[in-house]
Amino acid sequence: MRLHGIKVQHKKHTADSAPVRLSVPDEVCIPMSMHIGKPAKVAVKRGDEVKRGQLIGERDGFVSAPIHASVSGKVSKVEEITMSTGQKVPAVFIKTDGLQENAEDIAAPDVHDFKSFVEAVELSGVVGLGGAGFPTFVKVNVDDLDKIDEVVINAAECEPYITSDTRTMLDKPDYVFKGIDAVKKYMGVKRFVIGIEDNKKEAIKVMKDYASKTDGVEVKVLPSIYPQGGEKVLVYNTTGKIIPKGGLPLAVGVIVINITTLAFIAEYLETGMPLVEKCITVDGSAVNNPANVIAPIGTPIEKLFEACGGLKCEPAKILYGGPMMGISVPSVDTPVLKMTNAIIAMDEKEATPPKTTPCINCGNCLRHCPFKLDPKGIMSAFNIGDSEALEALNVDLCMECGCCSYVCPAKRPLVQTNKLAKIKLREYLNSKKEEGTK
Amino acid sequence: MRKLISSVSPHVNSPLTTQKIMLDMVIALLPAGIASVIIFGLRALLVIGVCVAVCVFSEWGFEKICKKENTITDLSAVVTGLLLAYNLPVSIPIWQAAFGSIVAIVVVKQLFGGIGQNFANPAITARIIMMTAFSGTMTSWVFPDGVSSATPLALMTKGDMASLPTYLQMFLGWRGGCLGETCTLALLLGGIYLLIKKVISWHTPVAFIGTVALMSLVCGKDIPYQLMAGGLMLGAFFMATDYSSTPPTKWGKIIFGIGCGLITILIRFWGNFPEGVSFSILIMNILTPYITKLTRSKPFGTGGGKR
Structure with a gap:
């Protein structure tokens, strides 16, 4: 059985663009909900001095995630904002001092067994960086580790435009494989499959090269058919296992983890710096020089455009994520979130929806x-x-x-x-x- | 700063539109139209023109009267007009061609809700109504030189094998018959074009034509003749593949094609009429909802085995 899908234009213009670090913005806006689950609880108040990596939002409830300051500076206000999903959540606004001082307690975590590994993943604040934003520690906190046969690493990146996972593979292959080692060591998993769409030749080469030096890692090259990176699709195409309706991948002995998420976990284990910045693909018909940009979380997205030579025209539509599943944002001061992997700005022509006509029953x-x-x-x-x-x-x-x-x-x-x-x-x-x- | 557009994903669409699909149909039907003018003379062009014009006009008029959105730009009425014309003898009185066009668009298509909603193929249904209403003119096959020429299937039914055209004449369409159905070469060109452009899938025509070939073999009939005679090529490529009146599923299309083939053979070999393609498609149109329901695949992960 072959799962169906569509051939979309890949538009991976930024695949060769090594990410550039954005200068620190004047102010960041960090919403307390950048994950699936309950929003975090604000842990600072107006006027507080904060440093980079300092906890500003506490995990609240089982499915939730802690949130950290992405800049050093002063909390200018704590205010409820409306997210692009329509959800109203509190957000911490920080006026930056430009010093980017790290919080004093930033240090590599002490990880020695499964329990401390899960704890470290939790404290890192990491969530599914492929775009879903599911708190990663909830996913890896499996009650019976024997249930896991293999880990599928999602590097399909099937959405048009987005190349931030491609950059992870090219720029941080060490961290990808250190992440694999950590999962091997603390979760006892022996088999790993990295699923990559065949339009990423360079990344495939790098991953295959590393995999040949590591036990139990297979690089699976998949046809570039959207939605290759959909969880159930990817699990089926890499392992042949069918996740039953309503079931999680674990039901068939699989954990799926995005490649950038995995690399970040390894980075955190080394540095102890929580998730405070993201590599983001900035592209779309309204962007002058599409590029990959590393920005502090909470940066207003208009700053990203400035780093890409500005906009060709007034954008008609701006998206978080790719054009197939991305969410349209209300304004250019919308902040960069943890799971933002791309910002796509479309001109009038690209954004105008086509006219709807009657169904012709073509099937x-x-x-x-x-x-x-x-x-x-x-x-x-x-x-x-x-x-x-x-x-x-x-x-x-x-x-x-x-x-x-x-x-x-x-x-x-x-x-x-x-x-x-x-x-x-x-x-x-x-x-x-x-x-x-x- | 202007307000940004807010909308739900996806934010990108394929370039395919209904109009482009219908334009491909028109392009695919062109060779047969040109062949009909060469074979039957300029009157073929007149019949085609009248059918297309009346189809488009009645769609426009009906939608105007019913205050519905105008849909003539989707070109589906043009396709219906072409198909109906191709199913008429060249000598058909103009007013009858016009009447058939109105029946196709108003009665069969628009009264059931317009494009995509009709359960039967408009051109075929209109043709069958015309065969009942104008049985004389609908079965008089006249070549432009005035010589009456029965269709090969009618000749075979009568047992008049000596007057049958040769294979080559059949392939090029130099025979009696409806104006757009005779030139197998032109119809094949059009059918291949539709397959390449993925407007139709191979399942229906292969199942339809394959069944007719197989049954002819079983019944000891001349296979090439059975395939090139009557309206088989026109029906299998252009009418049994109509979207709204045939199943959308792969297996549904195969069952539809086999059904059409069997009914065609039944009528040709044992029925009262010499030709059965139109009837077979209409009967299968009626069965379409059931075939669709039967052949729907089980969604992923709902217990369906590997297929």
């Missing part, structure tokens, strides 16, 4: 869905409010990759409808459960 959506769903059928069921049909159509399996909308010749909002249908189905299933308990 393209059906034939391109990696999970063999029926987006057209889901749309019909959603439009007439048929929750039972939505359940039968397995809309809750949808990973929102957007292949259906992409291939639709009538430009119908298919994945957009899937998202709404998923909410509708969840409500329906909840009410059914409630009725059952009555």
